[in-house]
Amino acid sequence: MKHHSVHWFRKSLRLHDNPSLIAALKSSRKIWPIFILDPHFVKSGTVGINRWRFLLESLMDLDRSFKELGSRLFVIQGSPAEVFPKIFKDWEISQLTFEIDTEPYARQRDPEVIKLAEEHEVKVVQTVSHTLFDSEKIIKANGGKPPLTYQRMQTVLSKMGPPSEPMAAPTKEDFTECKTPEESDHSSKYGVPTLEDLGLSTKGISPVIFPGGETEALNRMERYLARDKWVCNFEKPKTSPNSLKASTTVLSPYLKFGCLSVRSFYYGIQAVYSGKTHSKPPVSLHGQLLWREFFYTAAAGTPNFHQMKGNPVSLQIPWDENRAFLDAWTWGKTGYPFIDAIMTQLRKEGWIHHLARHAVACFLTRGDLWISWEEGERVS
Structure with missing residues (x-):
């Protein structure tokens, strides 16, 4: 029996070399490609405006690609624990496919989603492609x-x-026997939101240099x-x-x-x-x-x-806590021109060269400020 499948995009925001997407297409008569905008990330405060813009551009590009194939991307806001029980029921889903993610939050989230799927008698297919x-x-x-x-x-x-x-991207032929049900109000219900829709300020945002997608x-x-x-x-x-x-x-x-x-x-x-x-x-x-x-x-x-805590391969270092130093580093106001230029570039463009990353990371930690690398990681 052919499935009603949800393919869950998390990373792998692409059509090419996406084995879990191909698995869904080959085994289903209906497919809903979804991306869940998890409030965990929206509210975390550690995702900067450039990263948000890159993500939304990537989702818009993905939706355009699906349109060309006769399908659509469904962007749903909410936590996976809230979203999946509803769509499992409303769309009569029998299969869920997604790419394996080994990062810490995913390792907490994914077993919970798999348990929900089992409770709803939904088959789960996971593949490695990241x-x-x-x-x-x-x-x-x-x-x-x-x-x-x-x-x-x-x-x-x-x-x-x-x-x-790598696997080839799906073609229109792959969607001839596997359809995506599209509602007339799809764009208003499932369209890609804007930065403003997410409550993110675009004041002072720099022009796009590296468009997402x-x-x-x-x-x-x-x-x-x-x-x-x-x-x-x-x-x-x-x-x-x-x-x-x-x-x-x-x-x-x-x-x-x-x-x-x-x-x-x-x-x-x-x-x-x-x-x-x-x-x-x-x-x-x-x-x-x-x-x-x-x-x-x-x-x-x-x-x-x-x-650092509980990490067996990390040195356990008694880092200093100095908010003034951390703020100066964050906003490129240390007085060290090379460091300040790098942090300004990072804030404005969202990307810096790897040697520049080494320089600012060293300056923050063992080199000058003696502030934890975890504090640097949280800078958005």
């Missing part, structure tokens, strides 16, 4: 604990074989992959945080939100490398993706990795 590999399989291959050095990570991965190849992500990736020599010679430490035009790909936010598949980028780089002399990990472009994989795996296998 990382190159399944983090749990890496941990298992390393004897049940995450690799805690880059070199050990490389050794483990060398025995696991290459990542799975899968379309921009793929275009940006292809522009860089077309530069064969640049790709082959890329070494991260030799790029500049001071250049007026970004000296790196600036694909990190697109990978973070899943607008771009990390596997698509990995195999795109691989195609450029083929038959050519090229740089190697850890400094190469492939090396950067492996750094990403390393930290996702370490976080997935380490309790409380996102904080």
Whole structure:
């Protein structure tokens, strides 16, 4: 029997290489692609205006892509615990699909949603697509604990074989037998809200430099992959945080939100490398993706990795508490021009070069201010 399926977007805000979405399409006669605007994030105060704008742009881009396929994106405001029982009942859902997320809040949220699905006799399908590999399989291959050095990570991965190849995006043909019911008032009920709708102030917001969405992500990736020599010679430490035009790909936010598949980028780089002399990990472009994989795996296998307390791999440091210093760092008013310029760029553009990130993080913590990295993480 064909399902009535909900595909739940969280990260992976894209159509290409989205195996859980494809699983829903292949097994269903009706599908509702949804994104839940969770008040946990709206009210947290740790999500800055640039990040919100990037997310909403990504959702609008995703909805446009669905429209071209004869479907729509349903954006629903509320907590997952409130939203799912209602839509399970109202839409007579029999299957829920989504991508595995190993981050702390997701690890608390997802088991609760799976329990709700079981209570409503809804089948749950989860797939891995936000990382190159399944983090749990890496941990298992390393004897049940995450690799805690880059070199050990490389050794483990060398025995696991290459990542799975990316899947193609769905086409109109995929939606001929699997339809999305659309109500006449869809835009007012399920449309992507504006920043103002969410109660977010746009006063003083800077122009968009890096627009969100899968379309921009793929275009940006292809522009860089077309530069064969640049790709082959890329070494991260030799790029500049001071250049007026970004000296790196600036694909990190697109990978973070899943607008771009990390596997698509990995195999795109691989195609450029083929038959050519090229740089190697850890400094190469492939090396950067492996750094990403390393930290996702370490976080997935380490309790409380996102904080100092209860984190077995974190030094337990008696940090100072100095609100005046923290505010000066946050708003670029430390009196150190390089640090202040970086923090101003971060606030206005929402992105900074990785060497700039190192500089401001060091200045905040062990370098100068002796303030906890957790305080820096909360700055929006």
